[in-house]
Amino acid sequence: MPLLANVIRHRSLAIVGMAKNVGKTVCLNHLLARLWEEGKRVALTSIGLDGERTDQLLGTPKPEITLRPGAIFATTERHYRQRQFVAEILDVSDRQTALGRLVTARAITPGKVILSGAPDTRSMGRWIDDAAALGAEITLVEGALSRLSLASPTVAEGIILATGAALSESIPRLVRETRRVYDLMQLPPVDEPARRALAGIEQGLWAVDDDGRARDLNLPSAFLIAGHKEEILARGNTLFAAGAVTDALLQFLRVQRSPGGITLVARDFTRIFARGDTCRAFLEAGGQLRVLLPATLLAVCANPLSPTGFLMNSDELTAALRETLRVPVYDIKRIDETCYSKTR
Amino acid sequence: MLLKDAIEEFNDLRRVVERLELHSAAARRALLEAPYLRGEEEISREFDLVHRATPLEERQEIFPLLARVKDIRGTIHRLASGEIPDDIELFEIKTFALLADEIATLARAADAEAVEIPTLTPVIEILDPEANRLPHFYIYDSYSPALARLRAALANIGDPPPTPADETLAASLRVAALDEEERVREHLADRLRPHHRALAEALAAVARTDILLAKARLAREMEACRPAISPDDTRYQSLFHPIVRRALRDAGREFQPVDITFGAGVLLVTGANMGGKSVLLKSVALAQLLFQFGFHVPSARAAIVPVDEIFLSTGDGQDATRGLSTFAAEMLAINRVVGRIKSGKTPLVLLDEPAAGTNPAEGIAIVDAIVEFLARRRVPALVTTHHGGILAPCRKCRVRGLARTIDAALPVDRLHELMDYTLVEETDNDAPADATRVAELLGVDEEIIQSIKTYAHKRDTHE
Structure with a gap:
């Protein structure tokens, strides 16, 4: 089944990376492109990651997600002011962060922005509801596995886990680490x-x-x-x-x-x-x-390319992951291929 | 004096004010800056406004509207001082103007427009050029044909631009569009600036509406009454202390309200230990404070004389930072109020057992001197004391105290059942003699009780 078909019936989706550079953004951009092809109205937010926010105060990271007109997004006041495209402000939150308040806006022209999001699980849930009320059919939540993030990615109805060569250049080790998180995501809810x-x-x-x-x-x-x-x-x-x-x-x-x-x-x-x-x-x-908050894992996206340039054998990687994980596994470098070969 | 200073000084007042359910951030700031009302007219106007706003409470849709009102005072101030608002500030102004308009419409519909909210229609027209009344904002194409053309040209190139030449063209168009947007903002600022006063007034009026509604609700929840303004005596019928009452109710008990009347001059209150004298003083202080800030008072009926300020000494104010004893702190505080009275102010003075911690002979003399001073200046005052034989001119009353018929030892937590907190006029000058009975009922050792009685008798016959 193509990744899109797997996720499209959910109202909200968190894309969580096992580590940096495992291909979370590639996965997100892939989904966005497909959703836009389908004509879906999309909202985008991010689970506030304090560590990254501190980095943002020191250096300026490049926004990596290009918004299409109509996309609803959340960003900080400062990043909103720095944007290079036209957007309509829909809401400004009361809560102050280091980079100002949270601005919710709708892109009028295409452009790039650094996403941000509500600082805790409850207000993130409210943001997703508000986005739906403003017309979003699906909300994508850029997530992170970090002890610093305050909101839980389980706030979304489903989770996509991104893993890849950036984690380890050894396939068995990569599979083991991914399996550990997979197992944690299977933990049963409290009564x-x-x-x-x-x-x-x-x-x-x-x-x-x-x-x-x-x-x-x-x-x-x-x-x-x-x-x-x-x-x-x-x-x-x-x-x-x-x-x-x-x-x-x-x-x-x-x-x-x-x-x-x-x-x-x-x-x-x-x-x-x-x-x-x-x-x-x-x-x-x-x-x-x-x-307390159980996770619904929908799929695993694997990236065989590490940031150091090391490339794993994609077939071996996906086969090894499929053997141990009972969810669909996609190679993000060949994601369109995998989609079509499976549907035919 | 502002409410924020009063709640620093009077903790009971803080606890009552904290129960106000305000919805807007603007109201929270305005509340703290609410003034102490001195004039009869000011006070009764405030109660009229609370009354006038009350029907609006039934319109439940008012509360989510108020909750969305942000405190945009800073934005309005920057606009007024000639700065150009950015998109976020323009969004704030537009959102506020739309909300204020809706709130005003609701208030008029409920015939409850206590505070007039100036119309912001011109502001809405400026910031809502497409007239869809949505609380969203950006620099719309309709503001500037030039901007619309630039944006259309950019859209034609596509994203990302197909060739390097397109890329260069797109970059220059983008800069031109940004410049044009800024020109539009300047123009919007010029058009909005004449309305800055109306915006500030509307913000204040919305905050006032929120506060009036919260006051009306608190009055109902606290079972408080609208007091009359009295020219001579302050009279409470069934006065209670809302915080103590709530604590008692939580413990399954009832607060026994008290009737009290006092005017210019001193009312000396005597009575047994545990007779509720301190709570009475605190109740009077709280009721007077609430009255002066335009809140309903915790009483079935009330007529209150406005005063310049309120002075409450509970005798437990050890000034540890200055290394003063309780006695010294109390004397210095009383001295301050003496100074205020001599400078021409009329405070309400509430003294709980002044000079109680010093030797009785001197203690009585100190109380006499204070009462004498207050009486001569016709200052309304309540003074509690255990000392008998006060000679200075004053009206006296006594907490009725323990029922006479019961003398079995009682668990200490049930002693209140025997206590009658009613105030009765006192004509004789004796010190109240309930302390021994209280000690007896508390189950203090028989040997000590007998000895107390023997010594008391010896002293009586000796005198």
């Missing part, structure tokens, strides 16, 4: 009562007590668990880490030998930074891992 109790919590370590209520453990950081062993499991066996799930946290929970086992809830797959073996050890010791 409904706990989900309701935890919805909207943006930081801290929490417990869900016997009455199903969320209790803040008031730890300044998940990194400081060692000094607070007593409090952590006093409230209940279901814990929610709104921030990073680290090796230290999982190891600590693994050795607690809590009767009935511990359920650890992460916000979403992007918040789990623990190594694969640490996760496995936790699960084998009777622990359970859940996510």
Whole structure:
């Protein structure tokens, strides 16, 4: 099935890169071109990445996405002022960032702009709704796997994962790394009562007590668990880490030998930074891992070309990925080819 | 004095004001800059406006409109001072003008136009050349035929330009279009500038509307009343303290409201410990403050005399930064208010147990001196005290206190059940003698209670 046919029935789509230069932008541009060919009205935004924003303050990155007339997009006040094309302002947010407020606009003439986006999951969700109300049929969210990004890519109905030679020049290693993220994206959602109790919590370590209520453990950081062993499991066996799930946290929970086992809830797959073996050890010791915001992975886009110029064998790469991943895999360099060969 | 200063000084006032549900950013700023109202006319006009705006509350569509009003004071100011607004600022002005127009229309339809919102039709006409009334903005082609031609030429070349020659042409057209856009902005600024005052007035009027609606709602939620303005005595019927009442309700208890009347001169309030004297003083302070800022007051009925300022001393203001004791801090504060009175101001003075922490003989003399001063200057004042035998001229009343019939030891958390907070006029000059009974009911050791009684008796017979 062509990538487009796979994704077009979704109202919103996040394109998440495993690392820089894995071809996230190529994938995004491919989708945009196809959507525009279909005459779809598109909205574009980005999951705010603080690390990149800091870079943007120091240097000026090149905008890589060309908007067509009619496209709705989100950018910062500063980048809006720097644009070289005509656009109609639709909204200016109240919230200030380092680069000013968030401007939502519609391109009148074609042009390039650096995308930005609402700073947290809830307001990102609202932005997607607003874009739909303004006429967008599909919203593409440029995503990132980073502990610095505040909004979750799961806010979109589906996710496309971009991976590639930039990650590793060894195919088995690339597949292993991609598989790790793939596995995290398969983590089951927490049960409904706990989900309701935890919805909207943006930081801290929490417990869900016997009455199903969320209790803040008031730890300044998940990194400081060692000094607070007593409090952590006093409230209940279901814990929610709104921030990073680290090796230290999982190891600590693994050795607690809590009767009935511990359920650890992460916000979403992007918040789990623990190594694969640490996760496995936790699960084998009777622990359970859940996510508050489950991910729907639609496809994996692989880029056989690394930024250093190394080119992998595309067939080997896609075959290896297809063997281990149960979602469609596309080679972005031959994406149109793959599409047509499959449909014929 | 502005509301933002008053909430710094009076924490109860802050907590009530924080319950106001404002929708627009402009109202939040305007609220903090609301003035202390001194004149009778100003105060009653504010209550009239709240009343006038109230029907607008039923139009639920008003609130999302208010929520979209941004505080564009800075933008208006830059326009007024000759700067050329950029597209984002022009967008802000247009969005605001459209919203203000809708809000004014709603207010008129509800016959609730408390504050007149000046018409911004000329502004809307300037920024909405295609008259579609959408809150969107860019430099439209219709502003300039030259701009339209440049844009059309650019579009003809295509993106990306097919040849290097086209590329060069496109670049020069783009620069020409940007220059033309800037000329359009200059022209728009010139046309908008005469309306900067109307814009500022409309922004203030929308903010006022938001505040009036929030005041009306708070009055209803707090079960507060519109006070009358009184020329002589301040009278409250069923005065309560909204914050204490809410805390009590959360604990399943009821606040017992109090009737109180006071005028120029001192009302001395005595009564047992736990008799609610401090809460009474705080209630009076809060009600007077709310009144002076044009809020309904927490009482069933009220008639209030406006004052120049409000002075509340609760005797717990240790000035640690200056290393002063409670007593010293209290005396210096009272001295400041004495200075204000001598300079011709008429404050409402509320003193909770002045000089309570010092030796009784001197303490009584200090209270006498303060009461004497306030009485002579005809300053409205409420002074609570445990000291008996105050000689200075004043009206006296007492919190009725513990019911006489009960004497069984009670758990301390239920002592309030026996307490009657009603104020009664007092004619004799004795110190209230409920302290021993309170101690007894609290279950203080029998040996100590007996000893208290023996000593009290000895002292009475000795005198």
